[in-house]
Amino acid sequence: MGRVIVTGETAAHVAERTARASYGRLVALLAAPAGDLQLAEDTLAHAFEQALTTWPRDGVPDNPEGWLLTVARNRQRDLWKSAAHRRNQPLEAATDAVEPLNDLEPDRIPDRRLALLFVCAHPAIAAGVRTPLMLQAVLGFDAAQIARAFAVPAGTMSQRLVRAKRRIRDAGIPFVVPGRQAMPERLPPVLEAVYGCYALAFSERGEGTSVAGEARYLAVTIAGLLGDAPEAWALAALLTLASARATTPGDRYLPLQDQDPGEWDRDLIAEGESYLRLAERPGQAPGRFQLEAAIQAVHCDRARSGATDWDTLCTLYTALVAIAPSLGSRVAYAAVLGRTRSPQMGLSVLEALPVERERFQPYHAAHGDLLARLGRHEDAVAAYTRASMLSTDPAVRTFLERRAEELSR
Amino acid sequence: MRYMLLFHYGEASEESIGAEAMAAGMRAMASYAATLEQAGILVSGQVLRPSISSTTLTLVDGEPRIQDGPFADTKEQLGGVIVIDVPDLDAALEWARQAPPLAWGAVEVRPGAVHIEGGTWVASS
Numbered sequence: 083m084g085r086v087i088v089t090g091e092t093a094a095h096v097a098e099r100t101a102r103a104s105y106g107r108l109v110a111l112l113a114a115p116a117g118d119l120q121l122a123e124d125t126l127a128h129a130f131e132q133a134l135t136t137w138p139r140d141g142v143p144d145n146p147e148g149w150l151l152t153v154a155r156n157r158q159r160d161l162w163k164s165a166a167h168r169r170n171q172p173l174e175a176a177t178d179a180v181e182p183l184n185d186l187e188p189d190r191i192p193d194r195r196l197a198l199l200f201v202c203a204h205p206a207i208a209a210g211v212r213t214p215l216m217l218q219a220v221l222g223f224d225a226a227q228i229a230r231a232f233a234v235p236a237g238t239m240s241q242r243l244v245r246a247k248r249r250i251r252d253a254g255i256p257f258v259v260p261g262r263q264a265m266p267e268r269l270p271p272v273l274e275a276v277y278g279c280y281a282l283a284f285s286e287r288g289e290g291t292s293v294a295g296e297a298r299y300l301a302v303t304i305a306g307l308l309g310d311a312p313e314a315w316a317l318a319a320l321l322t323l324a325s326a327r328a329t330t331p332g333d334r335y336l337p338l339q340d341q342d343p344g345e346w347d348r349d350l351i352a353e354g355e356s357y358l359r360l361a362e363r364p365g366q367a368p369g370r371f372q373l374e375a376a377i378q379a380v381h382c383d384r385a386r387s388g389a390t391d392w393d394t395l396c397t398l399y400t401a402l403v404a405i406a407p408s409l410g411s412r413v414a415y416a417a418v419l420g421r422t423r424s425p426q427m428g429l430s431v432l433e434a435l436p437v438e439r440e441r442f443q444p445y446h447a448a449h450g451d452l453l454a455r456l457g458r459h460e461d462a463v464a465a466y467t468r469a470s471m472l473s474t475d476p477a478v479r480t481f482l483e484r485r486a487e488e489l490s491r
Numbered sequence: 492m493r494y495m496l497l498f499h500y501g502e503a504s505e506e507s508i509g510a511e512a513m514a515a516g517m518r519a520m521a522s523y524a525a526t527l528e529q530a531g532i533l534v535s536g537q538v539l540r541p542s543i544s545s546t547t548l549t550l551v552d553g554e555p556r557i558q559d560g561p562f563a564d565t566k567e568q569l570g571g572v573i574v575i576d577v578p579d580l581d582a583a584l585e586w587a588r589q590a591p592p593l594a595w596g597a598v599e600v601r602p603g604a605v606h607i608e609g610g611t612w613v614a615s616s
Protein backbone atom coordinates (compact mmCIF):
# COMPACT_ATOMS: atom_id res chain seq x y z
CA MET A 83 0.00 0.00 0.00
CA GLY A 84 0.94 3.62 0.05
CA ARG A 85 1.97 3.60 -3.58
CA VAL A 86 1.02 5.98 -6.30
CA ILE A 87 0.89 4.61 -9.81
CA VAL A 88 2.91 6.93 -12.02
CA THR A 89 4.14 7.04 -15.56
CA GLY A 90 7.66 5.95 -16.46
CA GLU A 91 8.76 9.50 -16.91
CA THR A 92 7.69 10.51 -13.42
CA ALA A 93 9.30 7.44 -11.86
CA ALA A 94 12.52 8.32 -13.62
CA HIS A 95 12.15 11.85 -12.34
CA VAL A 96 11.61 10.68 -8.76
CA ALA A 97 14.58 8.32 -9.06
CA GLU A 98 16.72 11.17 -10.29
CA ARG A 99 15.58 13.55 -7.57
CA THR A 100 16.15 10.86 -4.94
CA ALA A 101 19.56 10.20 -6.47
CA ARG A 102 20.62 13.83 -6.18
CA ALA A 103 19.27 14.27 -2.69
CA SER A 104 20.31 11.00 -1.14
CA TYR A 105 23.19 9.56 -3.14
CA GLY A 106 25.84 10.61 -0.62
CA ARG A 107 23.68 9.63 2.34
CA LEU A 108 23.14 6.12 0.98
CA VAL A 109 26.78 5.63 -0.08
CA ALA A 110 27.92 6.68 3.39
CA LEU A 111 25.66 4.10 5.03
CA LEU A 112 26.46 1.26 2.65
CA ALA A 113 30.22 1.83 2.67
CA ALA A 114 30.78 2.22 6.39
CA PRO A 115 30.49 -1.40 7.66
CA ALA A 116 33.30 -2.82 5.52
CA GLY A 117 34.91 0.47 4.50
CA ASP A 118 34.17 -0.46 0.91
CA LEU A 119 33.19 2.56 -1.20
CA GLN A 120 33.36 0.72 -4.51
CA LEU A 121 30.95 -1.96 -3.36
CA ALA A 122 28.61 0.70 -1.97
CA GLU A 123 28.56 2.57 -5.28
CA ASP A 124 28.06 -0.60 -7.31
CA THR A 125 25.16 -1.89 -5.20
CA LEU A 126 23.53 1.54 -5.15
CA ALA A 127 23.78 1.79 -8.94
CA HIS A 128 22.09 -1.61 -9.11
CA ALA A 129 19.32 -0.39 -6.78
CA PHE A 130 18.69 2.66 -8.99
CA GLU A 131 18.47 0.38 -12.03
CA GLN A 132 15.89 -1.74 -10.20
CA ALA A 133 13.96 1.40 -9.29
CA LEU A 134 13.78 2.53 -12.89
CA THR A 135 12.28 -0.80 -13.94
CA THR A 136 9.88 -1.42 -11.04
CA TRP A 137 8.66 2.05 -10.05
CA PRO A 138 7.00 2.84 -13.39
CA ARG A 139 5.25 -0.56 -13.17
CA ASP A 140 4.29 -0.73 -9.46
CA GLY A 141 4.35 2.93 -8.47
CA VAL A 142 6.87 5.00 -6.52
CA PRO A 143 7.26 3.82 -2.90
CA ASP A 144 6.37 6.18 -0.06
CA ASN A 145 9.94 6.15 1.10
CA PRO A 146 12.09 5.92 -2.04
CA GLU A 147 15.30 6.34 -0.06
CA GLY A 148 14.44 3.45 2.27
CA TRP A 149 13.48 1.31 -0.72
CA LEU A 150 16.83 1.96 -2.42
CA LEU A 151 18.74 1.28 0.79
CA THR A 152 16.98 -2.06 1.31
CA VAL A 153 17.60 -3.22 -2.27
CA ALA A 154 21.26 -2.12 -2.17
CA ARG A 155 21.76 -3.71 1.23
CA ASN A 156 20.34 -7.04 0.12
CA ARG A 157 22.48 -6.97 -2.98
CA GLN A 158 25.53 -6.25 -0.83
CA ARG A 159 24.72 -9.17 1.44
CA ASP A 160 24.35 -11.49 -1.55
CA LEU A 161 27.72 -10.37 -2.87
CA TRP A 162 29.39 -10.90 0.49
CA LYS A 163 28.05 -14.42 0.58
CA SER A 164 28.82 -15.22 -3.02
CA ALA A 165 31.91 -17.11 -4.04
CA ALA A 166 32.63 -14.47 -6.67
CA HIS A 167 33.24 -11.90 -3.99
CA ARG A 168 35.33 -14.21 -1.86
CA ARG A 169 37.54 -15.02 -4.83
CA ASN A 170 38.75 -11.44 -4.80
CA GLN A 171 39.59 -11.69 -1.12
CA PRO A 172 40.97 -15.19 -0.74
CA LEU A 173 41.40 -15.21 3.01
CA GLU A 174 38.61 -12.97 4.17
CA ALA A 175 35.29 -14.61 4.74
CA ALA A 176 32.29 -12.37 5.28
CA THR A 177 32.63 -11.20 8.86
CA ASP A 178 30.27 -9.95 11.49
CA ALA A 179 31.46 -6.48 10.56
CA VAL A 180 28.65 -6.36 8.00
CA GLU A 181 25.92 -6.75 10.59
CA PRO A 182 25.45 -3.09 11.56
CA LEU A 183 23.57 -2.70 8.27
CA ASN A 184 20.86 -4.94 9.71
CA ASP A 185 20.06 -2.43 12.40
CA LEU A 186 19.29 0.32 9.92
CA GLU A 187 15.68 1.37 9.87
CA PRO A 188 14.83 2.21 6.27
CA ASP A 189 12.24 4.64 7.65
CA ARG A 190 14.77 6.55 9.70
CA ILE A 191 17.91 6.89 7.70
CA PRO A 192 20.68 8.55 9.68
CA ASP A 193 22.90 11.06 7.93
CA ARG A 194 26.45 9.74 7.84
CA ARG A 195 27.67 11.95 5.02
CA LEU A 196 29.91 13.86 7.36
CA ALA A 197 31.87 10.67 8.16
CA LEU A 198 32.13 9.96 4.43
CA LEU A 199 33.53 13.45 3.81
CA PHE A 200 36.18 12.89 6.46
CA VAL A 201 37.08 9.60 4.78
CA CYS A 202 37.47 11.29 1.36
CA ALA A 203 39.73 13.99 2.82
CA HIS A 204 41.65 11.75 5.22
CA PRO A 205 45.35 12.68 5.53
CA ALA A 206 46.17 9.15 4.33
CA ILE A 207 44.47 9.91 0.98
CA ALA A 208 46.61 11.81 -1.55
CA ALA A 209 45.59 15.49 -1.55
CA GLY A 210 45.01 15.51 -5.31
CA VAL A 211 42.33 12.83 -5.25
CA ARG A 212 40.30 14.14 -2.28
CA THR A 213 38.11 16.51 -4.29
CA PRO A 214 37.49 13.94 -7.06
CA LEU A 215 36.53 11.35 -4.43
CA MET A 216 34.01 13.73 -2.88
CA LEU A 217 32.56 14.56 -6.27
CA GLN A 218 32.03 10.87 -6.92
CA ALA A 219 31.17 9.33 -3.56
CA VAL A 220 29.20 12.15 -2.00
CA LEU A 221 27.75 13.98 -4.99
CA GLY A 222 27.40 11.11 -7.46
CA PHE A 223 29.31 12.60 -10.41
CA ASP A 224 30.74 9.96 -12.73
CA ALA A 225 34.44 9.56 -13.45
CA ALA A 226 34.11 10.99 -16.97
CA GLN A 227 32.54 14.24 -15.73
CA ILE A 228 35.18 14.58 -13.02
CA ALA A 229 37.96 13.86 -15.52
CA ARG A 230 36.71 16.66 -17.78
CA ALA A 231 36.66 19.11 -14.89
CA PHE A 232 40.25 18.22 -13.94
CA ALA A 233 41.40 18.13 -17.57
CA VAL A 234 42.76 14.58 -17.37
CA PRO A 235 41.82 11.56 -19.50
CA ALA A 236 38.77 9.67 -18.21
CA GLY A 237 40.76 6.45 -17.86
CA THR A 238 43.37 8.16 -15.70
CA MET A 239 40.72 9.63 -13.41
CA SER A 240 38.83 6.34 -12.96
CA GLN A 241 42.07 4.60 -12.16
CA ARG A 242 42.91 7.18 -9.49
CA LEU A 243 39.46 6.89 -7.97
CA VAL A 244 39.53 3.08 -7.97
CA ARG A 245 42.96 3.10 -6.31
CA ALA A 246 41.89 5.59 -3.66
CA LYS A 247 38.80 3.53 -2.83
CA ARG A 248 40.83 0.36 -2.58
CA ARG A 249 43.20 2.19 -0.28
CA ILE A 250 40.35 3.31 2.00
CA ARG A 251 39.26 -0.30 2.39
CA ASP A 252 42.69 -1.95 2.68
CA ALA A 253 44.33 0.63 4.95
CA GLY A 254 41.34 0.52 7.28
CA ILE A 255 40.35 4.19 7.16
CA PRO A 256 37.39 4.43 9.56
CA PHE A 257 34.02 5.93 8.61
CA VAL A 258 33.76 8.18 11.63
CA VAL A 259 33.63 11.87 12.37
CA PRO A 260 36.88 12.67 14.21
CA GLY A 261 36.66 13.70 17.84
CA ARG A 262 36.96 17.29 18.97
CA GLN A 263 40.67 16.86 19.63
CA ALA A 264 41.51 15.78 16.08
CA MET A 265 39.12 18.28 14.46
CA PRO A 266 41.59 21.18 14.05
CA GLU A 267 43.83 18.89 12.02
CA ARG A 268 41.14 16.97 10.15
CA LEU A 269 38.59 19.63 9.22
CA PRO A 270 40.75 21.91 7.00
CA PRO A 271 41.39 19.23 4.33
CA VAL A 272 37.63 18.54 4.17
CA LEU A 273 36.86 22.24 3.68
CA GLU A 274 39.71 22.56 1.14
CA ALA A 275 38.30 19.67 -0.89
CA VAL A 276 34.78 21.12 -0.87
CA TYR A 277 36.25 24.48 -1.90
CA GLY A 278 38.00 22.55 -4.67
CA CYS A 279 34.61 21.22 -5.86
CA TYR A 280 33.41 24.82 -6.10
CA ALA A 281 36.54 26.09 -7.83
CA LEU A 282 35.94 23.57 -10.60
CA ALA A 283 32.93 25.58 -11.60
CA PHE A 284 35.32 28.13 -13.05
CA SER A 285 37.01 25.61 -15.28
CA GLU A 286 33.79 24.01 -16.51
CA ARG A 287 31.01 26.28 -17.66
CA GLY A 288 28.69 23.51 -18.79
CA GLU A 289 28.93 21.23 -15.80
CA GLY A 290 30.21 24.09 -13.67
CA THR A 291 26.95 25.52 -12.43
CA SER A 292 25.76 22.18 -11.08
CA VAL A 293 29.14 21.41 -9.48
CA ALA A 294 29.15 24.85 -7.87
CA GLY A 295 25.61 24.45 -6.61
CA GLU A 296 26.38 21.02 -5.18
CA ALA A 297 29.55 22.26 -3.51
CA ARG A 298 27.67 25.11 -1.89
CA TYR A 299 25.05 22.67 -0.67
CA LEU A 300 27.81 20.44 0.76
CA ALA A 301 29.42 23.37 2.57
CA VAL A 302 26.10 24.38 4.13
CA THR A 303 25.44 20.73 5.07
CA ILE A 304 28.86 20.36 6.76
CA ALA A 305 28.42 23.57 8.71
CA GLY A 306 24.95 22.52 9.83
CA LEU A 307 26.03 19.01 10.83
CA LEU A 308 29.09 20.21 12.76
CA GLY A 309 27.15 23.08 14.29
CA ASP A 310 29.93 25.09 15.89
CA ALA A 311 32.89 25.04 13.49
CA PRO A 312 33.55 28.67 12.51
CA GLU A 313 35.57 27.85 9.39
CA ALA A 314 32.80 25.53 8.17
CA TRP A 315 30.22 28.36 8.47
CA ALA A 316 32.73 30.67 6.80
CA LEU A 317 33.09 28.32 3.82
CA ALA A 318 29.29 28.07 3.57
CA ALA A 319 29.19 31.89 3.59
CA LEU A 320 31.97 32.19 1.01
CA LEU A 321 30.34 29.82 -1.48
CA THR A 322 26.86 31.25 -0.91
CA LEU A 323 28.01 34.85 -1.46
CA ALA A 324 30.01 33.84 -4.52
CA SER A 325 26.96 31.99 -5.89
CA ALA A 326 24.87 35.11 -5.37
CA ARG A 327 27.00 36.88 -7.98
CA ALA A 328 27.16 33.98 -10.42
CA THR A 329 24.04 35.15 -12.21
CA THR A 330 25.65 36.46 -15.38
CA PRO A 331 24.84 34.23 -18.33
CA GLY A 332 27.80 32.13 -19.40
CA ASP A 333 28.44 33.62 -22.83
CA ARG A 334 29.86 36.91 -21.61
CA TYR A 335 32.48 37.64 -18.97
CA LEU A 336 32.38 40.78 -16.86
CA PRO A 337 34.95 41.60 -14.20
CA LEU A 338 33.46 42.07 -10.76
CA GLN A 339 33.72 45.86 -10.92
CA ASP A 340 31.71 46.07 -14.13
CA GLN A 341 28.93 43.75 -12.98
CA ASP A 342 25.50 45.25 -12.25
CA PRO A 343 24.67 44.49 -8.60
CA GLY A 344 21.00 44.64 -9.53
CA GLU A 345 21.46 41.27 -11.22
CA TRP A 346 22.80 39.56 -8.09
CA ASP A 347 20.63 37.25 -6.01
CA ARG A 348 19.62 39.19 -2.90
CA ASP A 349 18.24 36.14 -1.07
CA LEU A 350 21.56 34.36 -1.43
CA ILE A 351 23.42 37.45 -0.24
CA ALA A 352 21.25 37.57 2.88
CA GLU A 353 21.75 33.83 3.45
CA GLY A 354 25.51 34.13 3.01
CA GLU A 355 25.68 37.04 5.42
CA SER A 356 23.79 35.05 8.06
CA TYR A 357 26.33 32.22 7.74
CA LEU A 358 29.16 34.72 8.07
CA ARG A 359 27.66 35.94 11.35
CA LEU A 360 27.64 32.34 12.59
CA ALA A 361 31.35 32.12 11.77
CA GLU A 362 32.26 35.08 13.93
CA ARG A 363 34.19 34.34 17.10
CA PRO A 364 34.88 37.60 18.93
CA GLY A 365 38.41 37.69 20.27
CA GLN A 366 39.53 34.85 17.97
CA ALA A 367 41.71 35.45 14.93
CA PRO A 368 39.66 34.89 11.77
CA GLY A 369 40.53 31.86 9.66
CA ARG A 370 41.26 31.76 5.94
CA PHE A 371 37.69 31.09 4.83
CA GLN A 372 36.32 33.71 7.17
CA LEU A 373 38.55 36.35 5.56
CA GLU A 374 37.63 35.16 2.07
CA ALA A 375 33.93 35.23 2.92
CA ALA A 376 34.30 38.71 4.41
CA ILE A 377 35.94 39.83 1.15
CA GLN A 378 32.97 38.42 -0.79
CA ALA A 379 30.58 40.18 1.60
CA VAL A 380 32.29 43.53 0.95
CA HIS A 381 31.87 43.04 -2.80
CA CYS A 382 28.23 41.98 -2.38
CA ASP A 383 27.60 45.03 -0.22
CA ARG A 384 27.86 47.17 -3.35
CA ALA A 385 24.32 45.99 -4.11
CA ARG A 386 23.21 47.89 -1.01
CA SER A 387 25.54 50.89 -0.80
CA GLY A 388 26.36 51.41 -4.46
CA ALA A 389 30.09 51.65 -3.74
CA THR A 390 32.96 49.28 -3.00
CA ASP A 391 34.75 49.75 0.30
CA TRP A 392 38.30 49.43 -1.00
CA ASP A 393 39.99 50.25 2.29
CA THR A 394 38.26 47.38 4.08
CA LEU A 395 39.15 45.08 1.17
CA CYS A 396 42.77 46.16 1.50
CA THR A 397 42.76 45.35 5.24
CA LEU A 398 41.13 41.94 4.65
CA TYR A 399 43.58 41.01 1.89
CA THR A 400 46.54 42.08 4.04
CA ALA A 401 45.31 39.63 6.69
CA LEU A 402 44.59 36.91 4.12
CA VAL A 403 48.05 36.96 2.51
CA ALA A 404 49.54 36.84 6.01
CA ILE A 405 47.78 33.56 6.94
CA ALA A 406 47.14 31.96 3.51
CA PRO A 407 49.69 33.34 1.03
CA SER A 408 48.50 31.46 -2.06
CA LEU A 409 49.19 32.71 -5.59
CA GLY A 410 45.51 33.61 -5.90
CA SER A 411 45.31 35.64 -2.70
CA ARG A 412 48.55 37.50 -3.44
CA VAL A 413 47.47 38.42 -6.98
CA ALA A 414 44.14 39.71 -5.65
CA TYR A 415 46.00 41.65 -2.94
CA ALA A 416 48.23 43.24 -5.59
CA ALA A 417 45.17 44.30 -7.59
CA VAL A 418 43.55 45.90 -4.53
CA LEU A 419 46.81 47.65 -3.60
CA GLY A 420 47.05 48.96 -7.14
CA ARG A 421 43.61 50.48 -6.76
CA THR A 422 43.84 51.83 -3.20
CA ARG A 423 47.51 52.84 -2.93
CA SER A 424 49.28 53.00 -6.28
CA PRO A 425 49.68 50.80 -9.36
CA GLN A 426 53.41 50.76 -8.61
CA MET A 427 52.82 49.18 -5.19
CA GLY A 428 50.60 46.52 -6.71
CA LEU A 429 53.24 45.85 -9.33
CA SER A 430 55.98 45.31 -6.75
CA VAL A 431 53.81 42.66 -5.01
CA LEU A 432 53.22 40.90 -8.34
CA GLU A 433 56.87 40.97 -9.28
CA ALA A 434 57.86 39.36 -6.00
CA LEU A 435 55.74 36.26 -6.76
CA PRO A 436 57.49 32.92 -7.34
CA VAL A 437 58.08 31.55 -10.83
CA GLU A 438 54.83 29.49 -10.81
CA ARG A 439 53.09 32.81 -11.55
CA GLU A 440 54.00 32.39 -15.24
CA ARG A 441 51.38 29.64 -15.68
CA PHE A 442 48.76 31.41 -13.52
CA GLN A 443 46.21 33.23 -15.66
CA PRO A 444 44.97 35.71 -13.01
CA TYR A 445 48.56 36.92 -12.52
CA HIS A 446 48.86 38.01 -16.14
CA ALA A 447 45.39 39.62 -16.15
CA ALA A 448 46.22 41.65 -13.00
CA HIS A 449 49.66 42.47 -14.41
CA GLY A 450 48.08 43.80 -17.61
CA ASP A 451 45.67 45.97 -15.66
CA LEU A 452 48.40 47.53 -13.47
CA LEU A 453 50.75 48.10 -16.43
CA ALA A 454 47.93 49.81 -18.32
CA ARG A 455 47.30 52.11 -15.36
CA LEU A 456 50.97 53.08 -15.42
CA GLY A 457 50.69 53.92 -19.12
CA ARG A 458 52.99 51.05 -20.15
CA HIS A 459 50.63 49.99 -22.92
CA GLU A 460 52.98 47.76 -24.85
CA ASP A 461 53.84 45.68 -21.78
CA ALA A 462 50.16 45.61 -20.81
CA VAL A 463 49.17 44.22 -24.22
CA ALA A 464 51.78 41.46 -23.83
CA ALA A 465 50.43 40.57 -20.38
CA TYR A 466 46.78 40.52 -21.54
CA THR A 467 47.72 38.38 -24.53
CA ARG A 468 49.51 35.92 -22.27
CA ALA A 469 46.46 35.87 -19.94
CA SER A 470 44.06 35.15 -22.78
CA MET A 471 46.28 32.31 -24.01
CA LEU A 472 46.08 30.72 -20.55
CA SER A 473 42.27 31.09 -20.24
CA THR A 474 40.17 27.97 -20.68
CA ASP A 475 36.94 29.97 -20.64
CA PRO A 476 36.05 31.42 -24.08
CA ALA A 477 34.13 34.31 -22.49
CA VAL A 478 37.15 35.32 -20.41
CA ARG A 479 39.41 34.94 -23.43
CA THR A 480 37.22 37.27 -25.52
CA PHE A 481 37.24 39.86 -22.73
CA LEU A 482 41.05 39.81 -22.39
CA GLU A 483 41.61 39.95 -26.15
CA ARG A 484 39.36 42.99 -26.31
CA ARG A 485 41.36 44.69 -23.54
CA ALA A 486 44.59 44.04 -25.44
CA GLU A 487 43.04 45.38 -28.61
CA GLU A 488 41.84 48.61 -26.94
CA LEU A 489 45.35 49.28 -25.66
CA SER A 490 46.99 48.64 -29.03
CA ARG A 491 45.11 51.48 -30.66
CA MET B 492 43.05 -5.03 12.39
CA ARG B 493 46.73 -5.72 12.68
CA TYR B 494 49.14 -2.98 11.69
CA MET B 495 52.91 -3.12 11.47
CA LEU B 496 54.80 0.02 12.41
CA LEU B 497 58.06 0.05 10.46
CA PHE B 498 60.75 2.37 11.78
CA HIS B 499 63.10 3.79 9.17
CA TYR B 500 65.92 6.00 10.37
CA GLY B 501 69.50 6.96 9.72
CA GLU B 502 71.61 4.56 11.71
CA ALA B 503 73.35 5.91 14.76
CA SER B 504 75.85 4.39 17.13
CA GLU B 505 76.91 5.31 20.60
CA GLU B 506 80.06 6.81 19.06
CA SER B 507 78.12 9.02 16.66
CA ILE B 508 75.44 10.36 19.01
CA GLY B 509 76.94 9.88 22.46
CA ALA B 510 76.12 7.55 25.32
CA GLU B 511 73.55 9.89 26.82
CA ALA B 512 71.43 10.19 23.68
CA MET B 513 71.62 6.41 23.20
CA ALA B 514 70.46 5.80 26.75
CA ALA B 515 67.64 8.31 26.38
CA GLY B 516 66.48 6.58 23.19
CA MET B 517 66.46 3.22 24.92
CA ARG B 518 64.48 4.61 27.85
CA ALA B 519 61.90 6.08 25.45
CA MET B 520 61.57 2.73 23.66
CA ALA B 521 61.17 0.90 26.96
CA SER B 522 58.35 3.14 28.11
CA TYR B 523 56.68 2.92 24.66
CA ALA B 524 56.71 -0.88 24.90
CA ALA B 525 55.21 -0.76 28.40
CA THR B 526 52.47 1.61 27.20
CA LEU B 527 51.52 -0.63 24.26
CA GLU B 528 51.49 -3.66 26.54
CA GLN B 529 49.26 -1.89 29.06
CA ALA B 530 46.84 -0.86 26.33
CA GLY B 531 46.51 -4.56 25.44
CA ILE B 532 47.30 -4.01 21.74
CA LEU B 533 50.90 -5.19 21.44
CA VAL B 534 51.38 -8.26 19.25
CA SER B 535 55.16 -8.22 18.87
CA GLY B 536 58.15 -5.93 18.60
CA GLN B 537 61.65 -6.27 17.21
CA VAL B 538 64.49 -3.80 17.05
CA LEU B 539 67.22 -4.76 14.57
CA ARG B 540 70.98 -4.68 14.69
CA PRO B 541 72.61 -2.15 12.30
CA SER B 542 72.20 -2.90 8.61
CA ILE B 543 75.93 -3.41 8.29
CA SER B 544 75.37 -6.76 10.00
CA SER B 545 72.72 -7.72 7.45
CA THR B 546 73.12 -10.46 4.79
CA THR B 547 70.93 -10.60 1.67
CA LEU B 548 70.06 -13.57 -0.52
CA THR B 549 69.01 -13.36 -4.16
CA LEU B 550 68.62 -15.97 -6.88
CA VAL B 551 71.10 -15.65 -9.69
CA ASP B 552 70.58 -18.20 -12.51
CA GLY B 553 68.52 -20.28 -10.10
CA GLU B 554 71.32 -20.36 -7.54
CA PRO B 555 71.05 -18.50 -4.22
CA ARG B 556 73.64 -15.76 -4.04
CA ILE B 557 74.66 -14.45 -0.63
CA GLN B 558 75.80 -10.87 -0.31
CA ASP B 559 76.84 -8.80 2.62
CA GLY B 560 74.77 -5.74 3.47
CA PRO B 561 71.06 -4.86 3.45
CA PHE B 562 68.61 -5.22 0.55
CA ALA B 563 68.18 -1.48 0.07
CA ASP B 564 71.25 0.72 -0.03
CA THR B 565 69.66 3.84 1.45
CA LYS B 566 70.61 6.39 4.05
CA GLU B 567 67.58 5.49 6.15
CA GLN B 568 67.40 1.82 7.03
CA LEU B 569 64.72 -0.36 8.56
CA GLY B 570 65.69 -0.28 12.21
CA GLY B 571 62.81 -2.10 13.86
CA VAL B 572 59.16 -3.15 13.67
CA ILE B 573 56.24 -3.34 16.06
CA VAL B 574 52.96 -5.15 15.35
CA ILE B 575 49.82 -3.85 17.05
CA ASP B 576 46.18 -4.93 16.90
CA VAL B 577 43.80 -1.93 16.81
CA PRO B 578 40.37 -1.17 15.29
CA ASP B 579 41.39 1.07 12.37
CA LEU B 580 44.00 3.28 10.69
CA ASP B 581 43.23 6.30 12.87
CA ALA B 582 44.05 4.29 16.00
CA ALA B 583 47.24 2.92 14.40
CA LEU B 584 48.32 6.45 13.40
CA GLU B 585 47.69 7.65 16.94
CA TRP B 586 50.12 5.01 18.27
CA ALA B 587 52.61 5.74 15.46
CA ARG B 588 52.59 9.39 16.50
CA GLN B 589 53.81 8.40 19.96
CA ALA B 590 56.60 6.12 18.71
CA PRO B 591 60.05 7.40 19.75
CA PRO B 592 61.64 6.54 16.35
CA LEU B 593 59.48 9.29 14.83
CA ALA B 594 62.06 11.68 16.30
CA TRP B 595 64.83 9.90 14.37
CA GLY B 596 63.22 9.28 10.98
CA ALA B 597 59.98 7.96 9.47
CA VAL B 598 57.34 5.60 10.81
CA GLU B 599 55.54 3.58 8.15
CA VAL B 600 52.11 2.23 9.12
CA ARG B 601 51.15 -0.83 7.11
CA PRO B 602 48.03 -2.96 7.51
CA GLY B 603 48.57 -6.71 7.93
CA ALA B 604 46.92 -9.09 5.48
CA VAL B 605 47.52 -12.51 7.03
CA HIS B 606 49.64 -13.92 9.84
CA ILE B 607 50.52 -17.39 11.09
CA GLU B 608 48.54 -18.93 13.92
CA GLY B 609 49.16 -22.54 14.86
CA GLY B 610 51.04 -23.16 11.64
CA THR B 611 48.38 -21.77 9.26
CA TRP B 612 47.82 -18.37 7.70
CA VAL B 613 44.80 -16.53 9.03
CA ALA B 614 43.30 -13.16 8.10
CA SER B 615 44.66 -10.29 10.17
CA SER B 616 41.60 -8.04 10.03
